[in-house]
Amino acid sequence: MENFNIVWHYKDLLLKGLGYTVFVSVAAILIALCVGMLLSVMRMGGDSLPSRILKKIVAVYISFVRGTPVLVQIYIIYQALAVMGLNLSNLASGIIALSLNSGGFIAEIIRGGLTAVPKGQTEAARALGMSEPKILMRIVFPQVFKVALPQLTSEFINVIKVSPMLSVLAIVELTRTAQRLVTQTYINLPFYIAIAVMYFVICAGLEELVKLQKKRLERR
Amino acid sequence: MAESRKPVISVHDLAKNYGELKVLRKIDMDIYKGEVVSVIGPSGSGKSTFLRCLNYLEELTSGEIDIGGVSLKGIDEDKHNKKLNEKAAKVIRKNVGMVFQQFNLWPHKTVLENVMECPVQVKKANKEETKKKAMELLARVGMDGKADAYPTQLSGGQQQRVAIARTLAMEPEVILFDEPTSALDPEFVGEVLNVMKDLAQAGMTMIVVTHEMGFAAEVANRVCFMDGGYVIEDGTPEEVFKHPKSDRAKQFFSKILNV
Amino acid sequence: MAESRKPVISVHDLAKNYGELKVLRKIDMDIYKGEVVSVIGPSGSGKSTFLRCLNYLEELTSGEIDIGGVSLKGIDEDKHNKKLNEKAAKVIRKNVGMVFQQFNLWPHKTVLENVMECPVQVKKANKEETKKKAMELLARVGMDGKADAYPTQLSGGQQQRVAIARTLAMEPEVILFDEPTSALDPEFVGEVLNVMKDLAQAGMTMIVVTHEMGFAAEVANRVCFMDGGYVIEDGTPEEVFKHPKSDRAKQFFSKILNV
């Protein structure tokens, strides 16, 4: 019990770590949405040679992102950005790594959501003379995001859940904070239980919130 | 029919293949202002495909479609036609509206937003004016009371009437209907057919793929019977229904007209 | 109709609510062996729900249904009826078959397996014999040539015929049909109606929810018109179609029977 008092003693540090976790995750998911949309648009191209090559590249990219551990991707991107001479802060590199990773998953979610938008929806828009980019932005994506909201939410939760790996880039988010406190105090379980509860509240809370919102949307 | 006038739509030698499958074979057809053409035929005969080609929702394999001086051309003759067709389609789609079997209203927008979307986004029309006109159109199809409802809150018949209003909002010269009532509960068929009757009386040029023989007989002034990608019969409803020339049409009508 | 015999199905005071919504209100109906009852009425009037209650696919709110001496009872009267109903349903479902609008064939099994599944699994019938009988039934609906096909390889009409054979395989006394042709392309409607005609002529007791007025008029020997959860008209086709007593029915027929 007295161990849990120690956790309470460090609550400010832990909350600061939580703040970092939330910031990093929100930033990453927002960029990832753009990356995901871009990838799906690239994948929608026709049968001409350039768009076929583009599609192949996207396919390999997504396969790689889905097939390798995030940790490995974080390192590769961190190193690659440096090799490319881009002198970004660790925070920026970390957010980019998470976004590029999550973007691959979001592209797949969008692909799934696209099948839920009947072909007729786009045809109606086309028949009414709408341009292709307009059709995507005004007719297709709003519907995709609505049906894919649950998957997008769980992807957001995934981002929160992999954000601890950014600790390898010295980003002192929640897990890294706990690790530091553990090495400092030689007490482990109470800290890990505490952050598990914090993650749970954030992730489960988010899930419930989206469920509620979805119900409200469906009522109309 | 005033054969002396220039046709609104003029189709020459149109053919459409999906890979090996020949869906449209050799279609020639002129459609004049104010005509109401009913296209009938068994499932798979190419009716929808024909309609979709007129609006460039499908690439043409060969032949030509001329609408209001702009033409779509088959890509078998020249691959580059594809690029040209895409340009032409922009003009053609302003002249030709389409109403689908599945209504295809946009579920994330209200009835009014569905009707206003394209005038505002495509024609860059003034919002206030468009809204006024949209409400008039909704009134015309009897849907002004539901302007703020979402499509899923409407019955099929009501959705289809909104879809017609949405198409009218773009002020097309011709409207294509692809089985506009076949996704409807029987009780709602009548209300949609009545809206279409009104349009016909107001002089709108219409091409209607339909299984509603009653409508075809009563409202259309021309009936085309398609089978296997050919237009086999083309004439007044009287001619086609009562005195079909081909055996295939006779056989088809005998099945459809009595249970 | 032989009023002196005991009815096969006897419905007393049946009511069904979904929460606040009263879908069936107060239904009394006796159905006798060999009767072909056609149930018609506007969308939402409770036709499907009525049929589904007869097979205990829905819980009854109040009232009673008696089938072959076993009875289902409303749970408003006594909550424990739910347990009793579940037991009774096992017997009732052996006597009452059902054919659905969407066919609901099992896509992972062949046509023959679909027909054989329940006799073998539920009745524990001998496999060889069941197979022989299944092939006979498939022949009866004209589908013996497709015994090894999978449902998705068949047209809608063919699927519905298999669904009928599957139901017949359980040798029910009564078959319930819920709009058996309304998911079919018009060209395939006839073949399913013909199979149903044959069944009627062979003396099968049938209750058919349908929009096919032609079938109702020709084949049924009794027509029930439902609206708002009530059975408003109940009589011979002649009586109900030609001389409906209620205004609601008159209005409905005027919409349905002419475009």
Next chain:
Amino acid sequence: MNEFMHVAEIALPLLLQGLGTTAAISVLSILIAMVLGSAVGYMCLSKNKAVELIARAFIKIFRCTPFMVQVYLAYYGLPALGLNVSAFSTGVIILGMYTAAYTAVILESGVSAIPKGQFEASYAMGMSRFKTMVRIIFPQTLKIIVPSLTGQFVQTVKDSSILSIITVAEMTMMTKEAIGITFSPLIVYICAGVLYWALNLVIEFASRCIEKHNNRVAI
């Protein structure tokens, strides 16, 4: 390029050694996940509210906390509960439970994708609830969920990399070791990435074969 070959030459033997452990952990965890996940999934569909609630709580807890934190908790928590298990077993158990939570959700969503009519046709024909599930619904569900299951199992292989933090000598641990020797993290990580990728491509290939087989058997 020369440097690449040189580093790869040192790193690959180590990485391959780790690959074996990674594969072993993954296979064992996936087996646990299939059994446990099916049980939890079936519990979710139960009419008994208490049973359903337990299953849902299990899923929620495992899905809403980072796997890394779960690993720490298991590694330090199990001994605190008086259970003395090796790091390897701890890793397999926790990864198996984590994957089971996801497997259960996939299974449940697969069942809910089956049209209601499929259940009703079976009930109307007199089939029991259990028979309907086993003979009609699960076979159709399995077909639907092969792609999502594959995705999940690929994820499991990747998640096993986190077990390096509790001294399990799997591929990521060996990666760190190889970096300690070569000081060329980019090259070593690329090698490791390619090996993970290859392992997962094998899984995806197998899954595609199963899908093709399914499609051929019943369309």
Next chain:
Amino acid sequence: GSSKNTGPLTLDQIKENGKLTVATEAAYEPFEYMDGDKIIGYNADLFAKICDDLGVELDYIDLPFQGILAGLEAKKYDVVGATLGVTAERAGKYTMTYPIQNGTTVFVKRKGDDSIKSIEDMSGKKVGTQTSCYNEDDTKKFNEKLKSEGKDGYAELLKYDSFPEAFAELKNGKIDLVAQNYASCAAVVMRNPDDYEIVADDSGKAEMVGTDTWVSWAVRKEDTELSDYINSEIHKFKEDGTLAELQKKWFGEAVDLPESDYIPAE
């Protein structure tokens, strides 16, 4: 980050930047560790003085040890100020500054564990160390040496993400020994005298594993101006007694440190 230029980093540039960026893993008592959210320790004190002398700020960042040398190459920071064992490999790739402590590997056992009397008693023992730390290498080599002498060797060599985790595991009995550098171990034992003791010979002197090893910091090879400056500072601290004072403060005793021949042969 530090320099944007591709050429070597000069002292002028550092002054222009206004800060010296030093990376470490702050989980290595008493060299560098966290106190609240501040990094303190022996190295921290030294860098504070070095930066003061240079007139720039100390930009001290905390990174996991495994990737730390990689970031140096990627120019993410100017110095790796973690406690690095000086090995031939490391010296081949980076400039290793003058040693700042004795880093020879020793073993720590649970206090009063009588089954271990000397470093020869390793048969069937579980040994913990930190992944990609130079002590891991020495510990492995020592095991091979034991085996070549016909002994059984360790039961298992476990690699933790950080030493504190290994010490926690030693305390709760999951492992029997931790292998780490002498200076750190001395400090750990000094702070937790009831839990741990260093494996020592009969005379009570700590038993060293392998040859003498030194610890120091790493600078990119091309940044000679910076490494020379740091070396001159270390030299100065030795002369004016700062180093001895700090060693007493953090380790309890002062140690003589070489300025040449501290890099082992391959």
